[in-house]
Amino acid sequence: MRRYILTITCPDRIGIVAAVTGLIAGHQGSVLEAAQHGDLETGRFFLRIEILAESLPAGFGPTELAAAFEPVANEFDMQWSLTDTDRPKRAVLFASKEDHCLADLLQKWRAGELECDLPCVISNHEDLRSLVEWHGVPFRYVAVPPRDSQGKEAAFAEMDRIVQDERADVLVLARYMQILPPTFCANRLGRIINIHHSFLPSFAGARPYHQAHDRGVKLIGATCHYVTADLDEGPIIEQDTRRIDHGDSVDELRRVGRDVERTVLARGLRWHLEDRVLLNGHKTVVFP
Amino acid sequence: MRRYILTITCPDRIGIVAAVTGLIAGHQGSVLEAAQHGDLETGRFFLRIEILAESLPAGFGPTELAAAFEPVANEFDMQWSLTDTDRPKRAVLFASKEDHCLADLLQKWRAGELECDLPCVISNHEDLRSLVEWHGVPFRYVAVPPRDSQGKEAAFAEMDRIVQDERADVLVLARYMQILPPTFCANRLGRIINIHHSFLPSFAGARPYHQAHDRGVKLIGATCHYVTADLDEGPIIEQDTRRIDHGDSVDELRRVGRDVERTVLARGLRWHLEDRVLLNGHKTVVFP
Amino acid sequence: MRRYILTITCPDRIGIVAAVTGLIAGHQGSVLEAAQHGDLETGRFFLRIEILAESLPAGFGPTELAAAFEPVANEFDMQWSLTDTDRPKRAVLFASKEDHCLADLLQKWRAGELECDLPCVISNHEDLRSLVEWHGVPFRYVAVPPRDSQGKEAAFAEMDRIVQDERADVLVLARYMQILPPTFCANRLGRIINIHHSFLPSFAGARPYHQAHDRGVKLIGATCHYVTADLDEGPIIEQDTRRIDHGDSVDELRRVGRDVERTVLARGLRWHLEDRVLLNGHKTVVFP
């Protein structure tokens, strides 16, 4: 079923929902899902509405709906977006050598569980080329030379070009083992998704499974978050944990952790693709 | 903060939310929370809205709000209720000998986590009198003679009288080990909450931990549900599970299970008290 | 590290562990892991010991260890097995059209997370041939004609031949949508692993996600079990659950469920491959 998804962030005040749903009902729009959140601390209001496309009059498509919505949006000082499920988002995946997250995303994508286009996968290693190409997705190898700041800059400039050429809506770091330079992240707030292999804020930085093993925690976890210039500090989209015990080596933590990582990343990405994740400062609102 | 909670069930059609929120906004009502669900199979629509009482004009209390709402309700053929957090529900708890659920509910109630009045606890045993009375709650002992159908009838007639005298809004079976007769349940659909010590529909009936042990399951659970004439078949409000292993005896299942039972019952009851649970045939809609 | 894994089941009595560990220590064997369980109801004792191969004297391999162990085994009336991690088990996977379990097993196998040989995948459909062959595993298509008992018999006879030719130690039904005939299961107790897409014993049989949706449960699950002639009644190896809510359609239950299914099957299979699962009547002992 084709749907239009309207997401809104604005200062909270009386009458927002009445105005928005009134406008939709005025055009005979049928609402399939709606969720809202008022943040008492920031005074911001968040709204997500799914409208059944075919319930609107013939010829009243997303452009017409957006135009009709404009005055309401202005009245309430809204930041908003209107997406059309017939125009899926374009996601560029980044990976390095480990395939557990990438393989899971590709399998789910092929099975129709992730509604997006995959114009390409970018990697700094050749290892995963065959896996990616078997799924019918172009593989773009962009080497990132270590300890060569000029070479690195050139590599990220090339990736930037690819991402722009492919008109990517979202970048997904599926265990991509390079730190993105701030210039690359700038202007992409809320559009780069990373999976960190710990339950943040615990064990930020390198080798989280070693850190977890050293500290002797009884659960390990993974965190899916938007990337910001502050490494591992971006807005959290989703997290989960699994039980471990004293007998588990670092390798066993890695194995258990891989299952959490892939599940958490796939869940976070799906919510993003369905416009369920709204930024609220350095936090997120997730309408499941 | 005093709030009015409006819950609505009606046939799904266009304009419901716009009409309801339009009415509220028309009286300057501030919506704190709203959640909705359209059931595609039954064509029913469910809505729950929390309105900040003080945002409405002076003198415009629940009676006035209900009166103003009446025409909208009629237009959309709504079943609805409007509750006032300043008039907490009256809950009568039923227990037998085991205290783990009852003690948890009483502790949470005393700590302010369960917003309700507790006019009394009814029990078919004297064992828990002291616990109940220590919490300042009247204890009503009603013996239920075994294998004596006339005696049983009289006992339930007395409990019925108590419940009516106390103007109870909800009855909570906190491991009450008697089966309620159909006459007692009739007219109380959605107003009697039970905790069953298994993950229903598995292990309905007697001795679920023995059944679970015999089957060799790897998780056990508990189910909070509304009571109907069909034992263990009522609409499910909440469930949860815990991991066990081959080394756990029936007694250990019971011990692990008690923690699940009390958590699940307290959660289900809190949702009921906050009008978050709406009946949808033999299922529930739970707005968390 | 090469290890010998000794698993033992016998009537419980005094001195078993002392005798077994005494024998191992007598040959300077280093024990890496040991776990035991005495079942008070059946009076059976279960033991699993991992011995570091290189700790034993040169020339004292599995054959010599088994020979040395024989008298102890006889004394205590043991059923036992001794496996060598240098000789991984041979697993034949069965699948139909859905790839979520199979793809996960293949990915984990390729990543070295499942230590076994995969001589082939058998399927009653051609859909997954490419996926399987990309992983370098032979794909054997065996059609199972519907409503043709003779054709079915021939098909299972062929599969039986393949399985025997491949000297399979274990068969894994990774969402294989055919019911194995009793003749095929006979003599394979504890050697055929199935994944059922419900939290058994709830929702045995066909279309468990529909059943779960109809009943309105708040969690769904999956069960990995050994196959017996009694469908969905075999000894349970592993189970897990995930939270759902009233808004989830049957399709969404399927999607959430697929992640549980693949995780539970992979975990159960890994434990089987590591000889961690011992049969105890119609139940299992799992040494994690």
Added chain:
Amino acid sequence: MRRYILTITCPDRIGIVAAVTGLIAGHQGSVLEAAQHGDLETGRFFLRIEILAESLPAGFGPTELAAAFEPVANEFDMQWSLTDTDRPKRAVLFASKEDHCLADLLQKWRAGELECDLPCVISNHEDLRSLVEWHGVPFRYVAVPPRDSQGKEAAFAEMDRIVQDERADVLVLARYMQILPPTFCANRLGRIINIHHSFLPSFAGARPYHQAHDRGVKLIGATCHYVTADLDEGPIIEQDTRRIDHGDSVDELRRVGRDVERTVLARGLRWHLEDRVLLNGHKTVVFP
């Protein structure tokens, strides 16, 4: 059933289990449970064995068993302890104003789920006196004057006296809101159990629910650990997490968190009382 519980820590080498179980079997001792762990990093070995008291010869009690065990212990350079379930540990509970952990421990203790003696509860507030005394446990009020280092010192000296007079085996900080001075903790390593209301190492220190809310995590947790001079850095015994969402206020995190705290503390304490927790440097081995 009366049991003797033997726990052992020693350098790992060949023959430990054979020697220990050989000795037990030599006296006809029946082993009910046994679990072991070899730590590859530290080279330490850990063992816990439950022996059925009545299986040993008449007159061969814990003293005789210990004497018989002495030579084995010396041979393998063991730190060990032998406890007798007929002599339950003596636990002194510490609490302040919040009762959720204390009430849960008292309820479980009364129900026989925590096998220990409770000589008294110590508190720096009078609030919980009635609750404690209703359970038949003496309540000792010891004021801790704020910002008065001499007064504090005297208070902890008094508590130290009480704890010694009561011959406490373990101290349990059930949301006791005072920091224990290093002198009080010294010589009590592995004998003071605390519950911290976060998933450590995240959100150590003050106001963890505020910290969690500010960071926007999607799960909160609690940690049961042994107290050391380094605040919130002691060996972790048990942890757990619960899901929250963007709509949960700090107060709601507190409410959800209280259920996790009490469950985790009760579990950790039970394991400690059953001698299932062994120290391994700044980590623990927990035999469940």
